[in-house]
Amino acid sequence: MAGLTKKKYDINFYAKVVEKFVQTGECAENAYGETEDPLYLYLLSIMNNPSIKLQVLENEVHARIFYDITTQFVWQFLEQEKFQMQRAQSELGEMESALNWIKEKRDGWQALLRKIKEDYKENAFDEPFYEHMFGDKEQQHDPSVWEKMLSDWEDSFQQKLQEQKEKNLNDRKDFLEKKLKTSLSKIPEYLEEHQVEQEEFFQAWSMMNGLWNTIDFESIRKIVKLQKEYPELLKVANRMGRIADDEGSKQVYVTEGSVYKLSHSQKSDILGVTTGNDLNALLPSELLYYSDSELQDVFMLKYFTQKLQTFRYKSEIMQPSRRLEAKPAVLKGPMIVCLDTSGSMTGKPEKMANSLLIKLIEIAELQDRECFLISFSVATRTIDVRRERQKLMEFFSHPFTGDTDATRMLKDTFRMLDQNRYMNADILLISDFRIPKCKPELIKQMQANREKGTFFYGLQIGIAPNDWVEYFDHMYKVEYQVSRRN
Structure with a gap:
């Protein structure tokens, strides 16, 4: 039953396809060796749309909007497909049971054929042929006949799944295309x-799951703006992201071959004017055709016939493409944010903590690092912030309340480090540090993890006495003006 193990692509596969497009403009159909998957082919049709390509490659804001909306669409589609596969598990079990019928020579083929005929009458299953074959008692117990029947059953099953996938995709296409058109414009x-x-937009937008509305955006934006009011928040974020200048990072150019490299930055070595369809080198006069709805057809015709007027550069367009990579001196492990959600953190401290968390999530996305939130007062809750966005949104909607106890939080942190064998993790404790000291064995375990390469940072919000400083690699501090409007 080889077809049942047919390779299924996960969200990471499609995300890489979209990511490559927004970075380089490339969306070749054979780039990933896949020609039958309807979702992949649909993504290609969108990315090969000149209008979409022009907007996405125009600037980083358009690219980010396209990436987030498209990957969110893919994730929702795959979740629906996953649900349908779960419903199909019972039928897969029946196929496995039928294999045993071959060995045990049991009767029951009539009922089985009736079921297959009913379920796959539109999928070319040849029920009359097998009814004739199984009517002969000798053929009825012939394993080769059963194996062929099961193979045809499986083919019909896969065909039906494929048709359902294509139907689900067709039902959602209009929604995605309208959403992209509206979002890339509005x-x-x-x-x-x-x-x-731009930085404010990126951080606030990352919290919105690709669903734009100005009320939520401005609400999140106010929290993001606290990073300007309290620069120490950005210092903490940079340390957690290991992007400070003193870390020992250096820039390395890696040759990737000769490709058309479409970047968001403009070239400065103009030599003259030529014709082609390089969207990154268009003359301003050509952009006028695109911006005028009555002249867009002219623009599209010139694009497809490579007759658009473009700048020509000394460096030429075809050249060995090089990707700028930052090679850190130390490998980056996960970021683990331990956030005190007790009642004493209500008000301005809560908003500052959330602002820093939003910034750290953005860094984790850019660096493709794992990032976890462990919220604690007395009880604890752990959230994988990159994969459990719904839980994260629920966290932001609940007020801080309760007493403070770091015991469970530290135990959960150490358990996560040990079970996942994380190396070089960056752990941040955000609190006002009105926290009773823990048992000595937990402090020793904290020190043992530091010796293994785990970094512990603290952000104290407020001016309360802090007995934890000596246990951290660095303790940051933010003071704020207490007011009734916190």
Whole structure:
């Protein structure tokens, strides 16, 4: 039953396809050796749309909007497909049972054929042929006949799944395409009108699951803005992200071959004017064709016939492409954020903590690092912030309350380090540090992990006495003005 083990692509596969497109503009159909998967082919059709490509490669904001909306669409589609596969498990079990019928020579083939005929009457299952074959008692116990019947059953099963997948995709296409069109147009307009900085947008947008609305955006943006009011928050984020200049990182260029490299930065070595369809080198006059709805057809015709007027550069367009990579002196492990959610953190401390958490999530996404949140007061809760976004949204909606006890939080942290064998983890404890000291054995375990390469950082919000400083690699501190409007 080889077809049942047919390779299924996960969210990471599709995300890499989209990521490569927004970075380079490449979306070759044979790049990944896949020609039958309807979701993959649909993504290619979107990415090969000149209008979409032009907008996505225009700037990083458009690229980010496209990436997040598209990957969110893929994730939802795969979740639906996963649900349908779970419903199909009972039928897979029946196929396995039928294999035993071959060995045990049991009767019951009539009922089985009726079921297959009913379920796959539109999928070319040849029920009359097998009814004739099994009507002969000798053929009825012939393993080769059963194996062929099971093979045809499996083929019909796979065909039906494929058709259902294509139907589900067709039902969702209009929604995605309208959402992309609206978002790529309206969001940049809003950002320009309200003078939203790019970094503010990236952080706030990352919390919105690709669902744009100005009320939620401005609410999150206010929290993000605290990073300017309290620069220490960014210092902590940079230390956790290991992007400080004194870390020993260096830039390395890696040759990748000769490809068309479409970047968001503009070239400065203009030599003259030529014709082609390089969207990154268009003359401003050509952009006018695209921006005018009545002239877009002219633009598309010139694009497909490579007649667009473009700048020509001394460096030429075809050249060995090089990717800039940062090679850190130390491998980056996961980031684990331990956040005190007790009642004493209510108000401004809670907002500052959430602002820092949003920034760290953005860094984790950019660096493709694992990032976990362990919220604690007396009880604890652990969230994989990159994979459990719904739980993260629920966390942000609940107020901070209760007493403080670091015992369970430290135990959960050490358990996570040990079970996953994490190396070079960066652990951050955010609190006002009105925390009773833990038992000596937990402090010793903390020191033992530091000796293995785990870094412990603390961010104290407020001016309470802090007896924990000596146990951390570095303790940051933020003071704030207490007011009734916290």
